[in-house]
Amino acid sequence: MDVPLPHLDRAFDYLVPAELAGTALPGTRVRVRFAGQLVDGWLLERVAESTHEGKLGFLDKLVSPERVLSDEVSQLVKAVADRYAGSLADVLRLAVPARHARVEQNPGTPPTVRADSATAEAEHPASAPVEPVPAVGEPAVARPVPGGPPDAAPAASGSAAAEPAADERAIPGPAAETLSAAGRAAQDGWSPYPHGPGFLQALGEGRAPRAVWSAIPGEDWPRRIAEAAAVTVAAGRGVVAVVPDARDLDRLDAALTGTLGPGRHATLAASLGPAKRYRAFLSGLRGHVPVVIGTRAAAFAPVHHLGLVVIWDDGDDSHAEPRAPYPHAREVLLTRAQLTGAAVLAGGFTRTAEAQQLVETGWAHELTGSRDAIRARAPHVAPIGDDPQLARDPAAATARLPSLAWQAAREALRAGAPVLVQVPRRGYLPSVACGTCREPARCAHCQGPLELRSSQGVPGCRWCGRVAAGWTCPECGGHRLRASIVGARRTAEELGRAFPGVPVRTSGRDEVLLRVPAEPAVVVCTPGAEPVADGGYGAVLLLDTWALLTRADLRAAEEALRRWLTAAALARPQRAGGRVVVVADGGIPAVQALLRWDPAWYAARELAERRELGFPPASRMASLTGQPDAVADLLDTARLPDDAELLGPVPADDDQERMLVRVRRGAAGALAKALHEAAGVRSARKAPHPVRIQIDPHDLF
DNA sequence: TCAATCCGTATC
DNA sequence: ATACGGATTGAC
Numbered sequence: 053m054d055v056p057l058p059h060l061d062r063a064f065d066y067l068v069p070a071e072l073a074g075t076a077l078p079g080t081r082v083r084v085r086f087a088g089q090l091v092d093g094w095l096l097e098r099v100a101e102s103t104h105e106g107k108l109g110f111l112d113k114l115v116s117p118e119r120v121l122s123d124e125v126s127q128l129v130k131a132v133a134d135r136y137a138g139s140l141a142d143v144l145r146l147a148v149p150a151r152h153a154r155v156e157q158n159p160g161t162p163p164t165v166r167a168d169s170a171t172a173e174a175e176h177p178a179s180a181p182v183e184p185v186p187a188v189g190e191p192a193v194a195r196p197v198p199g200g201p202p203d204a205a206p207a208a209s210g211s212a213a214a215e216p217a218a219d220e221r222a223i224p225g226p227a228a229e230t231l232s233a234a235g236r237a238a239q240d241g242w243s244p245y246p247h248g249p250g251f252l253q254a255l256g257e258g259r260a261p262r263a264v265w266s267a268i269p270g271e272d273w274p275r276r277i278a279e280a281a282a283v284t285v286a287a288g289r290g291v292v293a294v295v296p297d298a299r300d301l302d303r304l305d306a307a308l309t310g311t312l313g314p315g316r317h318a319t320l321a322a323s324l325g326p327a328k329r330y331r332a333f334l335s336g337l338r339g340h341v342p343v344v345i346g347t348r349a350a351a352f353a354p355v356h357h358l359g360l361v362v363i364w365d366d367g368d369d370s371h372a373e374p375r376a377p378y379p380h381a382r383e384v385l386l387t388r389a390q391l392t393g394a395a396v397l398a399g400g401f402t403r404t405a406e407a408q409q410l411v412e413t414g415w416a417h418e419l420t421g422s423r424d425a426i427r428a429r430a431p432h433v434a435p436i437g438d439d440p441q442l443a444r445d446p447a448a449a450t451a452r453l454p455s456l457a458w459q460a461a462r463e464a465l466r467a468g469a470p471v472l473v474q475v476p477r478r479g480y481l482p483s484v485a486c487g488t489c490r491e492p493a494r495c496a497h498c499q500g501p502l503e504l505r506s507s508q509g510v511p512g513c514r515w516c517g518r519v520a521a522g523w524t525c526p527e528c529g530g531h532r533l534r535a536s537i538v539g540a541r542r543t544a545e546e547l548g549r550a551f552p553g554v555p556v557r558t559s560g561r562d563e564v565l566l567r568v569p570a571e572p573a574v575v576v577c578t579p580g581a582e583p584v585a586d587g588g589y590g591a592v593l594l595l596d597t598w599a600l601l602t603r604a605d606l607r608a609a610e611e612a613l614r615r616w617l618t619a620a621a622l623a624r625p626q627r628a629g630g631r632v633v634v635v636a637d638g639g640i641p642a643v644q645a646l647l648r649w650d651p652a653w654y655a656a657r658e659l660a661e662r663r664e665l666g667f668p669p670a671s672r673m674a675s676l677t678g679q680p681d682a683v684a685d686l687l688d689t690a691r692l693p694d695d696a697e698l699l700g701p702v703p704a705d706d707d708q709e710r711m712l713v714r715v716r717r718g719a720a721g722a723l724a725k726a727l728h729e730a731a732g733v734r735s736a737r738k739a740p741h742p743v744r745i746q747i748d749p750h751d752l753f
Numbered sequence: 754t755c756a757a758t759c760c761g762t763a764t765c
Numbered sequence: 766a767t768a769c770g771g772a773t774t775g776a777c
Contacts, residue, residue, distance in 0.1 A: 104765055
């Protein structure tokens, strides 16, 4: 039922009029009279008997006979709602795009059933036998899958990585020679990864390998994904692949056209507009294409015989849905793989702590390049300087460029290659670091990040609100704190002056370049907007790293490394003169990981640290935001798991405050359930102020 | 004794 | 939300 009230988040039974008996099938959109008014609803299940004691109403109208909610996606939506303490209706809104009647009528395929075939039965609707239908039935119990859902994965031993049995729905692949041709080309592309060919082989045999893939430098990742997709398709199964943004989508789109040929995949992104979006959705739903690619909402896209889910660069913020209940595309896809027994390919140049957790629990295997392959493809990476003054002051940094960065750029330009300069965007939150060793300052009680409260000079914790008086740095024992505020962004013009006679191009929010030719040019970009250079960049300069590293964010260092690796991956190999200069202290772990091109090492370190500090993904957190009394009321109402730990409150925007609830991962389901139920109780008694519930919020500061 | 109003509760 | 029922109140 498409009503926003948490306490109405359940199924209601309706009678199906005889004339709709053949068309009002599970997964269709319906309209029903509910509490006196007509509301939109989803027909979840048809049953012979209702358990409802009162009298049932009839479906008012079948909006469309299109069964937009498949059984598989229906289960997924339910699982995602449960995981994120959200309502089914909220998740359905994310999962199923708005209907577009014209597209539905005219997708280019003739309708198989004529609408007038029901006339014979429509003569006596009132006396016709009717069937009770739970229009929003209790969702079917999820099919149990060995190993439990990803949430439960930590308990699993190494053997839990055993692949789920091949899905019996898999249809046989086409002619063997087609398969082996696709397979052979793909095997070549994946050969730098010792387990790559094996992974593809498993896909080709319809099995469900699960891999965390660390792409080697310079990797043509859209092509690798397209190859994995092609092998899966050749084995008769479908693929869903999610990338962060439109630019990556274009690249994957092109690669898929190359490997699969035209018309074998659909592209699903909200930015395409309602008609195209619904058309892409329908072509997956109707089985016209075996592959659907898109941005985060495509994680829910229907395809027939799902065999593989792919996510690229799962650390990118764009994968986090900003609308309730704020699901993350990675979690949606992993849940989906768990429910269906599909294979998983979670790739990126970097590796998130969440992906590392999948590896360490044995839920997924690593797919990393051999050291030889990495050595052969990696650029030479050098750190420069550890003076934060240098990195923060554009003028000083420019002045110091010649020492190493400027020299590397000069040589690259002279060799006829473009140079990439990555500069962070301005506007990060000011945070607090140790004045002596510059380690980000954390709360002694809960390990939350400290902030400087503008009025008093005393820093406080962003999580638990405690004042950090008499703070001592655990690293160096220092007592002084300093604000690390990002300096002015270096402009392209400033860089242009440093390289007279060389064209300077910019790529950023307003205008993103896709490619640059193999000619001398300085390309200034913000992270995420790096153009691909034909033949690779001769040099990549990573500037203002201090700003990235000291951001007041749990993921600051991980995010810095992600951005650096993504940019550095576009450089030429060292043997072709490719160089990367990172203006940062080589002793910083994230910098170390870049120098050694070892994202797995960094992710393991990061995860260990999160475990120690009790941060996600090692634990589960919920954030509750709202008016202070509303938040308190919700917590009062909620029957939280016994070991739930409360942190806060801390002030949030407009008179609101935020509380954090932390539990061990084993209690994650209970926490979500308790919070969702409490929200239901509150809305039932018309509690005046809502509380926003976010599970593992992306912005843990 | 009846109607107007308030509050609490269910919404198939 | 909003529609309904049962209780409550006020006026005849």
